[in-house]
Amino acid sequence: MVSTKKVLFISASVIAxxxxxxxxxxHPHAEYWWHEFVAFDAIYGFIGCTLIIVLSKLFGKKxxxxxxxxxxxxxxxxx
Amino acid sequence: MFEFHPGFIxxxxxxxxxxxxxxxxxxxxxxxxxxAILAVFQLEIGTTLTYSFINNMELILMKVDxxxxxxxxxxxxxxxxxxxxxxHIKNRGEAAAALAYAGSSxxxxxxxxxxxxxxxxxxxxxxxxxxxxxxANPQSRGAGLRYFLVHTLGGNILLAGIFLQVSGGQFEVxxxxxxxDVAFWLILVGVAINAAIPPLHAWLTDxxxxxxxxxxxxxxxxxxxxxxxxxxxxxxxxxLLVWAGVIMALYGVVYAVLENDIRRLLAYHIISQVGxxxxxxxxxxxxxxNGAVAHAFSHILYKSLLxxxxxxxxxxxxxxxxxxxxxxxxxxPLTVILYTVxxxxxxxxxxxxxxxxxxxxxxxxxxNNMPSVxxxxxxxxxxxxxxxxxxxxxxxxxxxxxxxxxxSIPKNMHVAMGGGAFLCILFGVAPILLxxxxxxxxxxxxxxxDHVISTLQLLVATLAAFWIFIPKLGGEPTVSVDTDWFYxxxxxxxxxxxVTAVCSIRDYGGLAxxxxxxxxxxxxxxxxxxxxxxxxxGPETGRIAIYDENKYRFPIGFxxxxxxxxxxxxxxxxxx
Numbered sequence: 001m002v003s004t005k006k007v008l009f010i011s012a013s014v015i016a017x018x019x020x021x022x023x024x025x026x027h028p029h030a031e032y033w034w035h036e037f038v039a040f041d042a043i044y045g046f047i048g049c050t051l052i053i054v055l056s057k058l059f060g061k062k063x064x065x066x067x068x069x070x071x072x073x074x075x076x077x078x079x
Numbered sequence: 080m081f082e083f084h085p086g087f088i089x090x091x092x093x094x095x096x097x098x099x100x101x102x103x104x105x106x107x108x109x110x111x112x113x114x115a116i117l118a119v120f121q122l123e124i125g126t127t128l129t130y131s132f133i134n135n136m137e138l139i140l141m142k143v144d145x146x147x148x149x150x151x152x153x154x155x156x157x158x159x160x161x162x163x164x165x166x167h168i169k170n171r172g173e174a175a176a177a178l179a180y181a182g183s184s185x186x187x188x189x190x191x192x193x194x195x196x197x198x199x200x201x202x203x204x205x206x207x208x209x210x211x212x213x214x215a216n217p218q219s220r221g222a223g224l225r226y227f228l229v230h231t232l233g234g235n236i237l238l239a240g241i242f243l244q245v246s247g248g249q250f251e252v253x254x255x256x257x258x259x260d261v262a263f264w265l266i267l268v269g270v271a272i273n274a275a276i277p278p279l280h281a282w283l284t285d286x287x288x289x290x291x292x293x294x295x296x297x298x299x300x301x302x303x304x305x306x307x308x309x310x311x312x313x314x315x316x317x318x319l320l321v322w323a324g325v326i327m328a329l330y331g332v333v334y335a336v337l338e339n340d341i342r343r344l345l346a347y348h349i350i351s352q353v354g355x356x357x358x359x360x361x362x363x364x365x366x367x368x369n370g371a372v373a374h375a376f377s378h379i380l381y382k383s384l385l386x387x388x389x390x391x392x393x394x395x396x397x398x399x400x401x402x403x404x405x406x407x408x409x410x411x412p413l414t415v416i417l418y419t420v421x422x423x424x425x426x427x428x429x430x431x432x433x434x435x436x437x438x439x440x441x442x443x444x445x446x447n448n449m450p451s452v453x454x455x456x457x458x459x460x461x462x463x464x465x466x467x468x469x470x471x472x473x474x475x476x477x478x479x480x481x482x483x484x485x486x487s488i489p490k491n492m493h494v495a496m497g498g499g500a501f502l503c504i505l506f507g508v509a510p511i512l513l514x515x516x517x518x519x520x521x522x523x524x525x526x527x528x529d530h531v532i533s534t535l536q537l538l539v540a541t542l543a544a545f546w547i548f549i550p551k552l553g554g555e556p557t558v559s560v561d562t563d564w565f566y567x568x569x570x571x572x573x574x575x576x577x578v579t580a581v582c583s584i585r586d587y588g589g590l591a592x593x594x595x596x597x598x599x600x601x602x603x604x605x606x607x608x609x610x611x612x613x614x615x616x617g618p619e620t621g622r623i624a625i626y627d628e629n630k631y632r633f634p635i636g637f638x639x640x641x642x643x644x645x646x647x648x649x650x651x652x653x654x655x
Contacts, residue, residue: 011543041533045540056336065557
C-alpha cells in the first residue's frame with residue numbers, strides 16, 4: 001500500500017502544476033465568479049469530498065445504518 | 080433496404096432462445112442483437128409502422144425520429160454486449176427474459192401512441208423480474224416480488240394517466256409540459272417510479288443487487304434509461320424535475336458512502352447518474368436535452384461495464400461485500416483494468432465518455448442561470464469519483480488481503496467488458512461520433528483547456544481527500560434503510576395485522592355460530608323441550624357437520640377455464 005504522505009505529496013504537486021497551467025494559459029469565459037477563481041475546483045473538490053464523507057457518515061450512523069439482519073424479520077421468508 | 084422493428088427482432092430471438100438447444104441459443108443470442116443493430120441503422124428518420132387494432136384504433140408501433148433513433152441504437156448495442164456477457168449461462172429462461180426485456184425497451188422507445196407505450200412498458204416489468212428471480216435464493220425472491228409489485232403499481236398509475244389522455248382525444252405520445260392536469264401528474268408519477276426518482280426509487284437499490292450476475296447487467300441498462308427517454312419525450316422543461324434530479328444526484332452519493340454491497344453501491348450511483356439526466360430534462364434547453372441523451376448513452380455503456388466488473392468479482396469469488404473482499408488485484412488483472420475504464424468514465428475523467436456528456440449537462444445548467452444546480456451537480460461528480468472510482472476498486476481489488484482465491488471467469492465475460500470499455504474510450508476520444516447523432520440543435524465543445532484543467536483539479540483533489548479518509552471508508556457490515564422501509568416493515572405489519580384480525584373475527588364468529596347451533600338444534604328436533612323445560616342432554620356432537628369451505632370451492636383451473644372461455648368468445652366476437 002502506498003503511504004498517505006506519498007499520495008498527498010504527488011497529488012499536491014499535480015494540483016500545483018495544474019494551477020500553474022490555469023494561471024498561465026486558461027482564459028475562461030465566466031458566468032459566475034468561481035469560473036475565474038484560480039484553483040476553485042481543487043478547493044471545491046477537496047472540501048466537497050471531505051464534507052460528503054463526514055456528513056454522510058454522521059447521517060448514516062444516526063439514521064440510516066442498521067445491523068445486517070435488519071430485514072430478516074419475516075418479510076423475506078414468507079414469499 | 081429493409082425496415083423492420085428492431086425490438087421485434089429481439090423479442091423473436093427471445094422466443095427462439097426459449098426453445099433452442101444450447102449451441103443454437105448462443106448463436107441466436109449473438110445474431111438477434113446484431114440484426115437489431117443492423118435494423119436500427121437501416122431505419123430512416125420519419126419511418127412509421129402502424130397496425131389496425133380494435134375500435135378503429137390505429138396503433139403506431141414504430142415512429143422513428145432522431146430522439147428515438149439514438150436511444151434505439153444504444154439499447155441495441157447494449158443488448159449485444161449484455162448477451163455476449165451472458166453467453167455462458169445454461170438457463171434458457173434467463174436468456175429469453177433478457178432478450179425480451181431489451182426488445183420491449185425498444186418497443187417503448189419507438190412507440191408512437193400511448194397504448195403501444197404502456198403495453199411495452201408493462202412487458203419490460205414482466206420480463207425483467209425474471210432476471211432477479213432466476214438468482215433463486217430467498218433474498219432474490221423477496222426483492223423480485225417487491226420489484227414487481229412496485230412496477231405494477233407504477234404501470235397502473237401510468238395506465239390511469241394514459242386512459243385520461245386517450246379519452247381526452249390525445250392518442251399519440253406527445254409533450255405534456257405545462258399541462259398540470261390529472262393525466263399529467265399520473266403519467267409523471269408512473270414514469271418517475273421507473274426513473275427511480277426519490278422517494279420512489281427504493282425498488283432499484285433493493286432489486287438490482289439481488290439479480291443474477293448477468294441479469295443485473297441488463298437491469299442496470301434499460302429500465303431507468305427508458306424512463307429518461309420518456310421524460311425527454313413527454314416532460315422537457317418541467318421545472319420540478321431540475322430539483323428532483325439534483326436531489327437524486329446527491330442522494331445516491333450519500334447512500335453510496337454507507338454501502339457495503341458492491342452492486343448496491345453501484346445501484347445507488349445509477350440513481351445519482353440518472354439524477355443528472357432528470358435535471359437536464361428539467362432545464363429543458365436544447366443543450367440540456369442533448370446532454371440528457373448523451374449522458375444516457377454514455378451511462379449505459381459505463382454502468383453496464385461496472386456491473387459486469389462487479390459481476391465478474393461475484394462470479395469468481397462468491398463474495399459481494401466490501402468488508403469481505405480485497406487484496407486480489409494481481410489475480411484478476413484484466414478485470415481490474417476493464418473495471419477501471421468504467422470507473423474513469425463514470426467519474427468524468429477526460430478522454431473517457433462520461434466527460435463528454437456529464438460536462439454538457441453541468442454547462443447547460445450554468446448557461447441557463449442556475450448556479451446552484453451547476454455547483455451541486457459538480458459536488459455529485461466529486462462523490463461519483465470518490466465511490467465508483469476510488470472507494471469501490473480500492474476495497475474490492477486492493478486494500479488488505481483477505482486471502483481470496485478467485486476462480487477464472489468465462490472468456491465471453493471479458494470480451495463483453497472489453498467491448499464496453501472500447502466504446503467508453505472511443506466516444507471519449509472522439510465525441511463527434513456521438514454528438515453527430517444527438518437529436519437537438521445545440522453544439523458543444525467538451526475539450527477546452529479550461530474545462531480539462533478544472534476537471535483534473537477536481538478529481539486529483541478528491542483523490543487526496545479520499546486517501547486521508549481511507550481508514551474511515553472501509554465497508555461496514557451494515558445495511559441501510561431507505562424508503563423501502565415503508566413497505567418492508569410497517570406495510571407488511573399492517574397487512575399481516577389486518578389479515579390476522581379478519582381471520583380471527585371469522586374464526587371466532589364461526590366457532591360461536593357453531594356453539595349456538597349446537598344449543599338450538601335440539602329444540603328444533605323436539606319443540607316440546609321448550610314447554611317441558613327439560614334441558615337437552617348436552618350438545619349432540621357428531622350430528623352437526625362442521626362447515627368446511629374447501630368442500631365447496633371450485634378448483635382454480637375452473638376459474639382459469641372460464642376466463643379463457645370469455646376471452647375466446649370476446650375475441651371471436653370482435654374478429655369474426
